[in-house]
Amino acid sequence: MEEIPRQAIVADIGGTNARFACVDLENPILNEMALSKIAVYPCSNFKDLETAVRFYQREHALLVVKHVAIAVASLVAGDVVTMTNLSWQFSISELKHRLGLLDLHVLNDFVAQAMSLPFLSEHEKIQIGSGRVDARHNRVILGPGTGLGVAYLVPTEQGMTPIASEGGHIEWAPYTDQEWFIKQFLVKQYHHVSHERLLSGPGLENLYVALATFRGQNVDFLSAVEITDRALSQSCPLAVATVQQFLACLGSIAADCAFTLNTLGGVYLTGGIVPKLLPLIEGSEFRARFEMKGRHSSFKEQSIATFVLAVLWPGLIGAAGYIKQKIKGIAYDFA
The missing domain is CATH 3.40.367.20 (Hexokinase; domain 1)
Structure with missing residues (x-):
């Protein structure tokens, strides 16, 4: 039986800023308090998404974390993703391989924000x-x-x-x-x-x-x-x-x-x-x-x-909820 990971990296990549955080998958409560090592970088600092992820991993000593969920400001309808308001394009499968990940989920940024709604106070x-x-x-x-x-x-x-x-x-x-x-x-x-x-x-x-x-x-x-x-x-x-x-x-x-x-x-x-x-x-x-x-x-x-x-990181919270539901099989209630 595959061991359930303790941590995951989540990201929210917009047309202007790239937001990253580490989420504790063992924390039963999912809100901003469950996020750590939050970082925000201008997308213009990086040539592509891979460079941005690697920079965050190195800066926060998270190279050992192999489970990642990334929300992007783009239509996600296949393996190749082209950012709508940013000149980045990438293959999900290739990015997973190049980063050496066990698990990579890529979702639309507003899908991630929608996922945050049940967790907000x-x-x-x-x-x-x-x-x-x-x-x-x-x-x-x-x-x-x-x-x-x-x-x-x-x-x-x-x-x-x-x-x-x-x-x-x-x-x-x-x-x-x-x-x-x-x-x-x-x-x-x-x-x-x-x-x-x-x-x-x-x-x-x-x-x-x-x-x-x-x-x-x-x-x-x-x-x-x-x-x-x-x-x-x-x-x-x-x-x-x-x-x-x-x-x-x-x-x-x-x-x-x-x-x-x-x-x-x-x-x-x-x-x-x-x-x-x-x-x-x-x-x-x-x-x-x-x-x-x-x-x-x-x-x-x-x-x-x-x-x-009135919340700072809805995309990160939603991406965290998404990967937690995928990895741990938790079906969060709406009420």
């Missing part, structure tokens, strides 16, 4: 607006960052089943006159205007320029960080309007995602942008747009709850 989930959660039903997690990730979590008899999604690349449908202008403005640049063209760091920058054009203003380029900072400080009306438009669009796609699998278990927002915008969300159109579903009035009556995650 109540204070790590900040509710936006009204609504309730039925833990027996599906959940969806989405989050703007370098791109726009979406994934689902479905309860089954075998425990948690995460479902990957590329919902961020669905065509964006405008609702207001201002949004129709934004759509036409972005069509000239991208032809296909997905939700990710608005709901991401680069998307915020797109919105800022499009709104400036809509208002007839000449503006200098602002980064997503500068836009959010000026909106939070109320020092730039255009930045405030940009963030308000961003949150309205986020409410719309959150509702579409909730519709897709009837996520009565809740809608959860994460990523590098939304948690920073918490002071502005309550006064935005986010929840109104989430409930604005025309003839489907029962959607509002069901009152699906929406949350912002």
Whole structure:
């Protein structure tokens, strides 16, 4: 009988940062306290994923750990994985061989974040607006960052089943006159205007320029960080309007995602942008747009709850839960 390992390395590789940690597989509680040797590196520091993993192993004396789960910001549909917003490509089987691993799991980054949901405490989930959660039903997690990730979590008899999604690349449908202008403005640049063209760091920058054009203003380029900072400080009306438009669009796609699998278990927002915008969300159109579903009035009556995650490492926690379930055969409950 193969001995069950005591430790595993987990990683969450986004378009900008590579996050690593070591997880204690014998710890019955799975949360941030179960993670150790957490490290965050700019992806630009490494030529490829193998180099990044080796660097982490050496820096933290973890060369003996042979079980690894890696969440990546990419579609994972075969052996070869091409990162969506990063110039890395790798073969899962070759990476496992070159690193000398016994066990390597590669999953979509938002599949990992979906896996984190049952392990989060109540204070790590900040509710936006009204609504309730039925833990027996599906959940969806989405989050703007370098791109726009979406994934689902479905309860089954075998425990948690995460479902990957590329919902961020669905065509964006405008609702207001201002949004129709934004759509036409972005069509000239991208032809296909997905939700990710608005709901991401680069998307915020797109919105800022499009709104400036809509208002007839000449503006200098602002980064997503500068836009959010000026909106939070109320020092730039255009930045405030940009963030308000961003949150309205986020409410719309959150509702579409909730519709897709009837996520009565809740809608959860994460990523590098939304948690920073918490002071502005309550006064935005986010929840109104989430409930604005025309003839489907029962959607509002069901009152699906929406949350912002206030947790540092959801991808690492989810990757840890995933590999622990695979190695130890533990079927975690939803309740």
